Each structure stands twice: as C-alpha cells, then as structure tokens.
Amino acid sequence: MKYLPPSIEHLASRLFTFERRSGNDRSDSIVLTRRRIYILPTYFGVLFSLLLMLLLIGSTNYNNSLGFVLTFLLASIGLVSIIHTYRNLLHLKIQAGKAEPAFCGAMATFSLQLENPEKLTRHNLRVRFKGDPAVANDINSNDSCEIKLSLPTTQRGWRTIERITIDTVYPLGLFRAWSHFTLPKACLVFPRPISGSPPPIGKASGSGNNRRQEGNNDFIGFRNYHPGDSPRHINWKAAAHSDELVTKLFGDNESNELWLAWDALPGLETETRLSQLCHWVIDAEQRGAQYGLKMPHITIPMGQGDGHQRRCLETLALFEKR
Amino acid sequence: MNRSSPPKQQTTTRNTTMWLLAALLLAFAPHTLRLPLAITTLCLLFGLWRFTIERRASLALPVPLLRMLLLAVSLTVVYFHYGTLLGREAGIALLATMLALKLLEMRSIRDYVVVIMLGYFLAVTLVLYNQTLPMAVYMIAVAFLLTATLIDLNLPRTRRQRFANMRLTAKLFIQAAPIMLILFFLFPRIPGPLWSLPEDAHSGTTGISDEMSMGTISNLSHSNEVAFRVAFDGDLIGNELSYWRGPVLWHTDGKQWTGGQASDRNSAVSYRPVGKPISYTVTLEPHNQKWLYALDLPAMAPAQTMINSNFQLVAQSKIKELKRYKMASYSEYITGPLSADETRRALQLPVDRNQRAVALGRQWQQQLREPEAIVAHALSHFNQQPFHYTMTPPLLGRHPVDEFLFSTQQGFCEHYAASFTVLMRAAGIPTRIVTGYQGGDFNPVGNYLIVRQRDAHAWAEVWLANRGWVRVDPTAAVAPQRVELGAETAFSELFNRRSTLQFENDFLSRNWLKLRYGWDSLNNGWNQWVIGYDSLKQSRLLTQFGIDSLKQMAAVMVAAIISLLMLLLALSTYRNRQQRDAISSAYHRFCEKLATIGIARQPHEGPVDFAKRVIEQRPDLEPQIAQINDLYIALKYRPRHTQQQIRHLQQQIRLLKL
Numbered sequence: 001m002k003y004l005p006p007s008i009e010h011l012a013s014r015l016f017t018f019e020r021r022s023g024n025d026r027s028d029s030i031v032l033t034r035r036r037i038y039i040l041p042t043y044f045g046v047l048f049s050l051l052l053m054l055l056l057i058g059s060t061n062y063n064n065s066l067g068f069v070l071t072f073l074l075a076s077i078g079l080v081s082i083i084h085t086y087r088n089l090l091h092l093k094i095q096a097g098k099a100e101p102a103f104c105g106a107m108a109t110f111s112l113q114l115e116n117p118e119k120l121t122r123h124n125l126r127v128r129f130k131g132d133p134a135v136a137n138d139i140n141s142n143d144s145c146e147i148k149l150s151l152p153t154t155q156r157g158w159r160t161i162e163r164i165t166i167d168t169v170y171p172l173g174l175f176r177a178w179s180h181f182t183l184p185k186a187c188l189v190f191p192r193p194i195s196g197s198p199p200p201i202g203k204a205s206g207s208g209n210n211r212r213q214e215g216n217n218d219f220i221g222f223r224n225y226h227p228g229d230s231p232r233h234i235n236w237k238a239a240a241h242s243d244e245l246v247t248k249l250f251g252d253n254e255s256n257e258l259w260l261a262w263d264a265l266p267g268l269e270t271e272t273r274l275s276q277l278c279h280w281v282i283d284a285e286q287r288g289a290q291y292g293l294k295m296p297h298i299t300i301p302m303g304q305g306d307g308h309q310r311r312c313l314e315t316l317a318l319f320e321k322r
Numbered sequence: 323m324n325r326s327s328p329p330k331q332q333t334t335t336r337n338t339t340m341w342l343l344a345a346l347l348l349a350f351a352p353h354t355l356r357l358p359l360a361i362t363t364l365c366l367l368f369g370l371w372r373f374t375i376e377r378r379a380s381l382a383l384p385v386p387l388l389r390m391l392l393l394a395v396s397l398t399v400v401y402f403h404y405g406t407l408l409g410r411e412a413g414i415a416l417l418a419t420m421l422a423l424k425l426l427e428m429r430s431i432r433d434y435v436v437v438i439m440l441g442y443f444l445a446v447t448l449v450l451y452n453q454t455l456p457m458a459v460y461m462i463a464v465a466f467l468l469t470a471t472l473i474d475l476n477l478p479r480t481r482r483q484r485f486a487n488m489r490l491t492a493k494l495f496i497q498a499a500p501i502m503l504i505l506f507f508l509f510p511r512i513p514g515p516l517w518s519l520p521e522d523a524h525s526g527t528t529g530i531s532d533e534m535s536m537g538t539i540s541n542l543s544h545s546n547e548v549a550f551r552v553a554f555d556g557d558l559i560g561n562e563l564s565y566w567r568g569p570v571l572w573h574t575d576g577k578q579w580t581g582g583q584a585s586d587r588n589s590a591v592s593y594r595p596v597g598k599p600i601s602y603t604v605t606l607e608p609h610n611q612k613w614l615y616a617l618d619l620p621a622m623a624p625a626q627t628m629i630n631s632n633f634q635l636v637a638q639s640k641i642k643e644l645k646r647y648k649m650a651s652y653s654e655y656i657t658g659p660l661s662a663d664e665t666r667r668a669l670q671l672p673v674d675r676n677q678r679a680v681a682l683g684r685q686w687q688q689q690l691r692e693p694e695a696i697v698a699h700a701l702s703h704f705n706q707q708p709f710h711y712t713m714t715p716p717l718l719g720r721h722p723v724d725e726f727l728f729s730t731q732q733g734f735c736e737h738y739a740a741s742f743t744v745l746m747r748a749a750g751i752p753t754r755i756v757t758g759y760q761g762g763d764f765n766p767v768g769n770y771l772i773v774r775q776r777d778a779h780a781w782a783e784v785w786l787a788n789r790g791w792v793r794v795d796p797t798a799a800v801a802p803q804r805v806e807l808g809a810e811t812a813f814s815e816l817f818n819r820r821s822t823l824q825f826e827n828d829f830l831s832r833n834w835l836k837l838r839y840g841w842d843s844l845n846n847g848w849n850q851w852v853i854g855y856d857s858l859k860q861s862r863l864l865t866q867f868g869i870d871s872l873k874q875m876a877a878v879m880v881a882a883i884i885s886l887l888m889l890l891l892a893l894s895t896y897r898n899r900q901q902r903d904a905i906s907s908a909y910h911r912f913c914e915k916l917a918t919i920g921i922a923r924q925p926h927e928g929p930v931d932f933a934k935r936v937i938e939q940r941p942d943l944e945p946q947i948a949q950i951n952d953l954y955i956a957l958k959y960r961p962r963h964t965q966q967q968i969r970h971l972q973q974q975i976r977l978l979k980l
Binding site: 118123 | 431435436439442443445446449450453457458461462465469472473475476477478490494495497498499501502505506509511512513546547548852853854855856883887890891894895897898899906924925926
C-alpha cells in the first residue's frame with residue numbers, strides 16, 4: 001500500500017500537535033484517544049478524488065443527473081469511510097509486553113498487547129517500528145492481540161523503542177489513520193559473541209594455563225535435579241519413567257571451575273573483550289561448567305544455569321568503561 | 323487471544339478477483355447491446371482468459387510482448403469501427419477494451435485499485451444512454467459490487483465470515499445515503515455543457531432522428547437534455563399551438579417509418595397563410611442533424627437554409643455548434659394541392675403487415691365515406707377505447723400497429739401517430755407523420771421557452787381536399803394533458819384522472835392499472851426530481867428555503883455533511899461502548915485490589931499464572947486466591963452459570979483481606 005510522501009505526514013504531525021507529550025508517555029500503556037490519531041488520504045484516496053472530479057465534470061458536461069448520483073454516492077462512501085478508518089484505531093489500548101533480550105546483530109523482539117475495550121471488532125491494524133509492519137488481523141470485542149515487533153540490533157546495552165507507528169487503511173484503503181507512540185520499554189542487547197582466543201581452563205584465575213581439560217565431556221554420573229540445571233543435561237529418558245528429574249554430570253567438576261576474567265584479555269578493545277567474554281560465558285554454560293565472571297567493577301561468583309548465565313550476560317551488556 | 327500473523331506482502335486472493343470479474347461483467351453487460359460485436363467479443367474473451375487463469379493455478383498471466391500485441395489489436399479494432407478513438411461511443415469502447423486488457427496484467431493491489439476505479443467509470447457510462455429508474459438501481463448495484471471488491475482487498479485474509487465484505491459495503495452505502503442526498507440537492511450545479519461536446523454526443527437516443535419506430539421517441543421521454551430555447555418577440559403562444567416541426571415521415575415497412583425520397587427541389591413555399599405571423603428567435607443545441615426546428619408552419623428560411631416540400635427547415639450541413647436564428651411562422655394556413663407522386667406516397671402501406679388495422683380502416687371508409695368524419699371517428703376511437711398514454715410502453719413484435727391497437731393499447735405519442743396514419747391510409751386519406759417537439763417549459767427568469775428532449779413528439783397530418791395538410795394529434799385524443807400542459811406534468815395529471823379507470827370493471831385489471839399508473843407516477847417523480855434536477859430547479863427549490871447564493875448553498879452543504887459525519891462517529895462510539903459484564907468487572911476489582919499491595923497483573927499474564935505469582939509472593943493468601951481464581955475461571959469459561967455463583971464471586975473478592 002502506498003501512502004503520501006513522508007514530508008506531508010510530517011507536516012500534518014506538526015500542524016496538529018494536540019498530542020500531550022508529557023504524562024502518558026511514561027506509563028506502560030497508551031490509549032489511542034482522539035488527539036493521538038491522524039488521518040489523511042492515501043495515494044489511492046488521491047486517485048479516487050481525481051476520479052470523482054472527472055465524474056463531476058463529465059456529469060456537468062452531459063447534464064446527466066444519474067452521473068451526479070453516482071459521483072455523489074462514491075464521494076459519500078469515501079467520506080463515511082473516514083469515520084470507519086478513524087474508528088478502527090480509536091480507543092484502542094496498547095500495552096508494552098515482554099522484551100526478549102538478544103545478542104547484538106540478531107533480531108530483538110518486543111511484544112505489544114493491543115487491547116480492544118469496545119464492542120467494535122478491529123481489523124487490519126499494522127504496527128511498525130522501522131521495517132516491515134506486524135499485522136493484527138481481527139481483534140474482537142474485549143479481546144486482545146499480541147504483536148511481536150522484531151528489530152535489528154547494532155549495539156549492546158539497552159535498546160529502546162523510540163517511536164512505534166500503528167496504522168490502518170481499513171476499510172477502503174482510501175484513507176490512512178495512524179498514531180505514533182513511545183513505550184518506556186527497552187530490550188537488553190548482549191554483546192555479539194566472538195570466539196577469538198580459546199577459553200580459560202581449570203581453576204586458574206588467569207589465562208596462563210592453556211591446557212585443555214580432557215574429561216570435560218565425559219559422563220561421570222547422575223544427581224538429583226536442582227533448579228538452574230541446564231535442560232540439556234537432564235536425563236529425559238529417565239524422566240519419562242519417573243516423576244523425579246535427574247541431571248547428568250559431565251567431566252570433573254573440580255577441574256571444571258572457570259574464572260572468566262576481563263583481565264585475561266589485555267590489549268584488546270573494550271567491545272572485542274566483551275564479545276570474547278560473552279562467547280566464553282555461553283561456551284562454559286553449554287559445557288555445563290561452573291563459572292564466574294570477574295570484571296573490573298564487579299565479580300560474579302561461581303555458578304551455573306540459565307539464571308546465572310543471564311546475570312553474567314547482563315553484566316557484560318551493561319558494562320561501562322570508566 | 324489472537325496472534326499476529328508474520329509480516330508478509332499482502333497478496334490478493336482468487337476470491338477478490340472473482341468479485342471483481344463479477345462486478346465488471348455486470349457493468350459491461352448493458353454495453354454489449356450497443357458495442358460492435360468484435361469489441362464485445364474481445365472484452366469477454368479477455369475476461370474469460372483471466373477467469374481461467376484464476377481457476378487453474380498452472381496458468382500464468384500473458385507475457386508483456388503478448389499483452390502489447392493484444393493492445394495493438396484492441397486499438398485497431400476500436401479505430402476500425404469508429405474511425406476515431408475519441409468521442410463518446412469510441413471512448414466507451416476504448417474504456418471497455420482497456421479495462422478488459424488490464425485484467426490480464428492485474429497483479430498488485432495497485433492494479434486492482436486502478437481496475438476498480440476504471441470500473442466505476444464504466445458504471446457511469448451506463449447512464450449516458452439510459453437514465454431510467456431501473457438503470458439507476460442497476461448502476462448502484464454495479465457500484466456496490468465494485469466497492470465490495472475494494473473492501474475485500476482491505477479485509478484481513480483470515481476472515482472466515484462469508485460475505486463479510488458485502489455486509490460492510492451495505493453498511494457503508496446505508497450510512498452514505500443521507501450524505502449523498504445532501505450532495506445531490508445542495509452541491510452547486512453549474513449549467514452544462516462546460517465545453518462543446520464531442521461530435522457523437524447527441525447520437526443515439528439524444529435527439530429526434532429521421533427514422534421512427536415504436537419506442538424511439540418514448541426513449542427520449544426520459545432525457546432532460548435541452549433541444550433548443552425560444553425567445554418570442556411578442557406574447558407567448560399557447561401550448562396547443564407549439565408544435566415544433568422536424569422530420570416528416572412518409573414511408574413505412576410496417577414497423578419503421580422513414581422520410582422516403584423527399585423532393586427537395588420543389589422548394590417553393592406553397593401555402594396560403596391566415597392571420598399574422600409569430601416571430602421568435604431559436605437557439606438550437608447541436609444535434610448533429612441537418613434540419614432546424616420551427617413552429618408549424620415556417621414563413622421564412624434563415625440564411626443557408628431552405629424550406630423543403632415538407633415545410634421543414636433544412637440547413638446545408640449538419641448542426642454541430644449552437645445555432646441561433648430568427649424565425650417567423652404562421653399558425654394557421656391552407657396548403658396547396660397534392661401531386662400524383664405525393665398522393666401515392668401518402669397512401670403507401672406495406673402488404674401483409676398490420677392487416678387487422680388495415681381492415682378496420684377500410685371498414686371505416688365504407689361506413690363513413692367522408693374524410694372529416696373518418697378522422698373524427700378515429701380520434702373518438704382512441705378516446706373511448708381503453709387506450710393508455712404511458713412512458714414505458716410494452717415491446718411490440720412483427721405487426722406493431724395491430725398489436726398496439728387490439729391488444730396492448732398502451733403507447734407513447736409515436737404509437738398513436740403511427741397507428742392513426744396506418745388507419746387513415748387504409749381508409750384512403752393521404753396521411754404522413756411529422757416528428758418534432760411539442761410544448762416546452764417556460765422559464766420566467768430568462769423569459770424564454772425551454773424545449774427538452776422529453777418534449778419530443780410525433781403527430782400526423784392528413785390531406786383534406788379543401789384545406790390541404792391538416793395537423794391531427796391523436797395523442798391529444800388519449801391524453802389531452804400531454805398537449806395542454808406538456809410532457810412533464812402530463813403523467814401526474816393522468817394519474818389523477820379517474821375517468822380512464824371507469825371502464826375497468828374487474829378487480830384484477832383495475833389493480834393492475836393502478837399499479838401501472840403508480841409506476842408511471844413514480845417515473846414522473848423520478849424525472850422531475852432526479853433526472854430533471856438541474857441548476858434551474860436547484861435555485862428554485864433552495865430559494866424557498868431562503869438559500870439564494872452559491873456561497874450559502876456551499877456553506878449549508880458543508881455544515882450538513884460535517885454534522886452528519888460527527889453524528890455517525892458519536893453514534894458509533896455510543897453503540898460500541900463496552901459494558902463490562904459482571905464477571906469481568908468483579909475480576910477487574912480483584913486485580914485492582916492486588917495492585918494496591920504491589921502485585922499488578924501483567925497484560926500478558928493469564929489468570930492462572932497471575933494467581934500462581936500472587937501465591938508465590940503471599941503464601942498466606944493461598945486459600946482465598948485459589949478459590950477466587952477457580953470460581954472466576956469456572957464462570958468465565960463455562961457457558962452455564964447462575965446469578966448466585968456470580969454473587970458468590972463478588973462476595974469472595976469483597977471479603978479478600980490483604
């Protein structure tokens with residue numbers, strides 16, 4: 001679908017700055033009130049009005065009353081469709097949902113909850129944040145719809161959503177109603193994992209010992225499941241027969257304690273260092289090792305599991321060099 | 323809860339194309355009657371091609387080279403038939419073929435929208451030929467289907483509801499209707515035409531031609547187009563005298579009437595005028611014919627025209643631009659003798675056609691002998707037999723005069739004129755048909771007479787030994803109002819005339835007649851208020867409401883439309899206000915209560931997850947929370963519940979102590 005050039009939209013936004021910028025913008029949800037919705041014809045709307053002009057001139061020229069009837073009927077339908085398009089957005093409630101973290105370079109996902117508090121069913125709503133829109137087809141009365149926006153990431157840290165656009169051309173495609181809004185949600189972007197130098201091994205806190213531990217992947221036995229154990233290590237075959245979950249143990253736990261340290265990577269750029277550490281964290285977690293993270297400003301003690309990994313990655317993502 | 327569909331290119335489905343093809347076929351169908359066979363075939367072929375492509379996934383749209391070839395072929399065919407690509411007829415043919423061709427490259431939404439817009443255009447060309455009420459309904463049906471297609475393009479693909487687009491279109495049309503009425507009556511009308519119309523603008527039904535068959539003039543009765551305007555030097559003449567003379571028809575094959583070979587050389591005006599001439603100025607609209615109109619009978623010929631032996635004004639070339647000429651006419655006259663050739667032509671009748679009518683004429687001749695008596699008898703025959711004057715006469719077959727005289731008995735002026743002429747010729751009286759216009763509307767503002775296409779008329783002239791050609795209007799015998807008051811008011815007057823109903827005794831035919839008169843009066847209202855609504859009528863109507871300038875008109879129109887739209891929005895908002903049911907509002911209170919102790923329900927959290935989280939944080943509340951949650955889920959998701967259960971839920975929530 002084609003719209004008017006962005007410059008016109010921009011002009012319209014500037015002309016009608018009813019939007020109250022303070023207040024609402026900090027809250028987790030937004031209701032599309034009258035003042036938030038703009039409406040303008042689409043390219044097709046312009047084409048349609050040209051058609052109407054032609055019909056009007058033709059009808060006048062031939063003095064044809066039925067020509068006028070059709071011209072005015074089409075014009076009225078166009079006018080009425082404005083109300084329908086506008087109404088399709090009006091009073092819609094938008095709530096910020098979960099923001100899944102992502103590794104830098106991958107797509108981050110935000111979810112939005114579109115809530116329809118009225119009897120009117122909403123159709124063909126499109127939500128976009130740079131790039132392809134996500135489409136919400138029908139939202140029935142009192143129902144809601146989850147929209148997932150994916151956006152590319154280029155930098156680690158908090159990725160905020162500046163301006164999301166919701167729009168609709170329903171029902172005729174002649175007019176487009178839209179609204180811009182921001183939500184105070186941000187998505188955490190972890191550093192991009194790079195496997196540069198090999199990971200540190202054993203109990204050594206530094207990088208001096210480069211000998212690879214042979215027994216890492218050797219199965220050594222079972223123990224009862226603790227929350228935080230990687231699902232990869234759960235003995236699913238056994239789980240099928242009993243209610244208890246059992247975790248498989250690999251390698252030598254004692255020699256599998258790793259300290260992943262900032263200082264172990266001297267001479268590299270900050271981002272490269274973080275990327276390297278990030279890779280180590282993922283790697284250690286995959287191998288089922290016990291690992292800790294030593295950063296200049298904080299030390300995360302030994303641990304294992306998704307929560308632990310998450311904490312380490314968050315630390316890396318939000319690291320700021322003083 | 324709905325899930326959003328993955329972002330993807332919105333594509334049209336087969337369904338939309340089918341809707342579109344159906345709408346276009348409907349828009350095209352009436353044109354097939356007028357378009358050359360080759361063009362009709364070409365259009366239908368392209369449409370069928372697209373239809374087949376939609377039905378079979380294996381077929382693809384034609385390659386660009388082939389499409390170029392088809393375009394060249396289409397243009398050639400249109401040009402071959404019309405000798406031009408411009409003008410009304412050729413324009414419609416061109417529009418139809420281009421539209422059909424576009425179907426073969428229609429892929430993106432943009433293509434579909436363009437085709438729909440062109441479809442609307444095709445729909446409006448329908449009413450260039452026919453402005454009757456049924457055609458209006460038909461045109462709106464076409465617009466309805468096209469709009470439904472446009473909506474189908476914008477409806478989510480997931481909709482399972484059948485005919486969802488039709489329902490929405492109906493809603494839009496109903497809501498649009500009042501706005502359309504406002505626009506129709508208040509939109510400032512400019513008197514057209516804005517520029518000189520293309521050459522063929524007046525072809526077809528938009529004027530009197532030099533041929534007549536039953537139905538040609540009644541077709542004109544729906545047209546509100548101006549034929550000419552007349553300013554009189556002296557007083558206005560009475561309606562009963564305003565017969566505007568056009569082509570005179572001599573020859574008939576039983577169905578069609580034509581001029582035959584009029585001997586233009588014998589152009590001496592051979593009549594003796596009685597009384598004073600009437601002088602006036604005519605402004606003739608271009609009608610693409612050679613003749614000019616003048617009152618019976620013209621006294622002089624303007625420059626570059628002459629009066630032929632039929633007392634008809636004929637110009638040297640076709641009238642293609644507005645023509646203004648001064649004229650004088652004598653309303654009373656005595657014409658000269660009839661030549662042998664003229665007598666033969668004025669008595670000509672085809673063999674083996676309309677034999678019952680011919681027999682009746684001969685019978686009258688034997689009974690009455692005197693020509694004057696025969697004419698008078700024929701007129702009283704039309705007057706006393708149950709003949710009806712109608713704008714929508716039934717179609718007639720091979721013996722139209724017989725069928726009209728003895729079975730249908732419903733006709734417009736040409737039916738009466740033709741039948742009368744056949745009867746008179748059979749009775750041995752030289753008779754011919756004169757076509758032209760009768761009456762007109764007086765415009766008090768401009769002080770002139772407007773003669774419109776709907777005033778088109780046909781009457782007869784009989785040749786009587788001592789008086790020469792005498793005008794006889796058989797229509798006046800059936801519907802005197804037509805002649806006295808003009809075509810516009812004739813039908814409403816006729817409807818009120820009880821006398822014509824008296825001879826209908828049995829109940830059924832009386833009601834049938836009422837229905838027919840009802841239909842006629844409906845058509846009359848239609849003609850007056852829809853077809854006849856022009857700038858003049860508009861200013862007359864609106865002055866009554868105190869609106870007398872274009873500015874006021876526009877202001878009232880805009881205000882009315884805006885208030886209607888606002889009303890629509892307000893109604894929609896009012897009607898869609900969600901009233902939370904008791905169960906939801908009780909649960910809402912529960913959530914609000916928990917939010918006060920810092921446990922707010924997240925939008926993505928279902929009731930079960932939420933309850934779990936609450937219990938996790940406040941294990942002390944477990945029994946109450948679990949109970950409320952179970953109760954809520956039971957009430958919300960099970961179809962049957964009692965008021966008592968709802969009250970129980972409300973009470974539990976009220977009693978929840980945090």
